[in-house]
Amino acid sequence: MKSVGMGEQSSYDHILTAEYASLLAMEFNRNPVVDDEAAFDIYPPPPSADRSSLPLRPPIVTIMGHVDHGKTTLLDTLRSSSVAKGEAGGITQHIGAFSVPTPNSSTGGQRMITFLDTPGHAAFSAMRARGASVTDIVVLVVAADDGIMPQTREVLELVRKDSNRVGLVIAINKVDKPGVDVSKLEKALLAEGVQLETFGGDIPVVHVSGLTGQGLPELVETISAVAEMQDIRAEETGSIQGYVLESKVDKGLGPVATVLVVRGTLTPGTTLISGLAHGKVRLIKSSLGQSLKSILPGTAALVSGWKELPSAGDEVLQGAEGDIKRALSNRHRKADIEATIQDAEAINESRRAERLLQQKEAEAEKEGIPMEKEYKKDDKKELRLVIKGDVSGTVEAVAGAVQGIGNHLAGVKVVAQGVGEVNESDVMRAKAVDGVVVAFSVNISRPIKNLANTQGVKILESNIIYRLMDEVKAGVIELIPPII
Numbered sequence: 001m002k003s004v005g006m007g008e009q010s011s012y013d014h015i016l017t018a019e020y021a022s023l024l025a026m027e028f029n030r031n032p033v034v035d036d037e038a039a040f041d042i043y044p045p046p047p048s049a050d051r052s053s054l055p056l057r058p059p060i061v062t063i064m065g066h067v068d069h070g071k072t073t074l075l076d077t078l079r080s081s082s083v084a085k086g087e088a089g090g091i092t093q094h095i096g097a098f099s100v101p102t103p104n105s106s107t108g109g110q111r112m113i114t115f116l117d118t119p120g121h122a123a124f125s126a127m128r129a130r131g132a133s134v135t136d137i138v139v140l141v142v143a144a145d146d147g148i149m150p151q152t153r154e155v156l157e158l159v160r161k162d163s164n165r166v167g168l169v170i171a172i173n174k175v176d177k178p179g180v181d182v183s184k185l186e187k188a189l190l191a192e193g194v195q196l197e198t199f200g201g202d203i204p205v206v207h208v209s210g211l212t213g214q215g216l217p218e219l220v221e222t223i224s225a226v227a228e229m230q231d232i233r234a235e236e237t238g239s240i241q242g243y244v245l246e247s248k249v250d251k252g253l254g255p256v257a258t259v260l261v262v263r264g265t266l267t268p269g270t271t272l273i274s275g276l277a278h279g280k281v282r283l284i285k286s287s288l289g290q291s292l293k294s295i296l297p298g299t300a301a302l303v304s305g306w307k308e309l310p311s312a313g314d315e316v317l318q319g320a321e322g323d324i325k326r327a328l329s330n331r332h333r334k335a336d337i338e339a340t341i342q343d344a345e346a347i348n349e350s351r352r353a354e355r356l357l358q359q360k361e362a363e364a365e366k367e368g369i370p371m372e373k374e375y376k377k378d379d380k381k382e383l384r385l386v387i388k389g390d391v392s393g394t395v396e397a398v399a400g401a402v403q404g405i406g407n408h409l410a411g412v413k414v415v416a417q418g419v420g421e422v423n424e425s426d427v428m429r430a431k432a433v434d435g436v437v438v439a440f441s442v443n444i445s446r447p448i449k450n451l452a453n454t455q456g457v458k459i460l461e462s463n464i465i466y467r468l469m470d471e472v473k474a475g476v477i478e479l480i481p482p483i484i
């Protein structure tokens with residue numbers, strides 16, 4: 001948001017602060033009435049009318065596909081090849097995204113490609129759903145030895161829904177394996193309605209091996225060709241718009257977030273708002289740990305200077321300090337109202353369910369039918385969880401993934417979730433609700449383990465999400481009363 005000094009001429013693209021607009025109205029002898037609800041939030045910059053004159057930006061690419069088809073391996077190989085080509089040659093940190101140079105960079109074409117490496121596992125669908133809205137191109141990985149699987153179809157469905165905006169590249173993976181039949185898989189894809197280039201269609205297909213690196217230069221080249229056709233451009237000047245990919249509390253830097261910029265150039269000193277978090281950009285760091293002077297559209301980097309921890313998936317916008325303060329208090333007020341409405345709805349819902357149950361029981365009694373006990377609301381068992389994870393994206397993904405576990409007899413309830421190591425208050429909170437602690441990719445110190453033992457609180461821990469899910473499932477199954 002740009003503020004304009006009195007007496008200065010304002011052009012049509014200035015957004016006026018409420019104060020300035022009021023002063024202006026008073027200059028014309030009018031009595032201004034400020035609608036503070038609308039005035040106290042910050043909105044994304046309006047889209048530029050003529051996009052063709054804007055600079056090209058790197059395409060944002062998400063790798064998707066069925067579990068075990070090789071997404072992680074492919075991303076790891078792509079990431080390490082980008083390090084080898086980079087100047088630092090250091091160890092990359094997982095920050096949620098990385099960029100690789102393209103072969104066209106010398107000819108002035110698309111110079112970089114940005115890969116989102118938020119885990120592509122089905123359990124991370126919460127994050128993926130958010131990731132997809134910023135994705136320009138989806139690379140669908142299909143393992144040559146396994147073929148089309150349920151999640152392959154899910155991705156195709158997702159891309160089809162958004163096909164005028166999102167490009168698709170098929171990567172047939174694991175071609176290093178002996179005896180794999182690539183042409184059979186291509187025919188099967190065609191039968192699914194994927195118009196592959198091999199058969200005269202317009203969907204490019206590349207044969208790769210994430211394990212050996214075979215075909216990866218062709219994959220990068222193909223992505224870059226698709227991006228060039230999409231003509232992906234963005235304003236490098238003006239207000240920032242971006243998204244938080246991941247966030248965590250760093251011991252030295254405090255709250256940090258990986259910000260993917262889609263408009264504007266993010267530089268230190270910029271005041272930002274994201275959800276209920278705000279801050280002034282202090283340091284910008286690449287995945288190689290190098291300090292950067294800016295983040296251009298289509299790239300992501302780690303940003304410090306946040307007063308609170310932003311949440312993965314939230315939009316990041318720029319504003320003047322005062323405007324951000326007002327927007328924050330407005331957002332807090334809205335969040336409070338929403339929470340109150342949700343509470344009220346939950347109370348209403350449970351009253352309605354109670355009434356319905358009573359009604360059914362009365363009817364059953366009248367007709368002399370014994371009510372089946374298991375349909376009583378109070379009999380539904382709950383496995384109460386306190387979830388801790390390494391970054392906010394994974395915490396949300398774990399919370400999202402466990403929600404679906406259970407049936408009408410037993411289910412899961414997330415009572416608390418947060419980023420960071422498991423601490424005393426997590427254990428005590430779990431004890432208070434007779435629940436368990438779920439720890440994803442975080443450290444559990446010896447004293448905390450001892451505390452959990454003495455308090456009789458179970459801690460389910462793993463760095464592998466499906467193992468955690470299995471343990472949660474096992475916990476829920478234990479709750480189901482035996483059939484007598």
Ligand code: GDP
Nearest residue numbers: 066067068069070071072073174177209210211
């Ligand atoms: P994801 O679940 O899709 O992320 O799959 P992973 O990357 O974890 O890979 C699943 C398994 O397939 C692992 O055992 C990998 O080593 C193996 N794998 C992945 N890519 C390849 C490949 O190109 N060739 C072969 N032979 N194995 C692969």
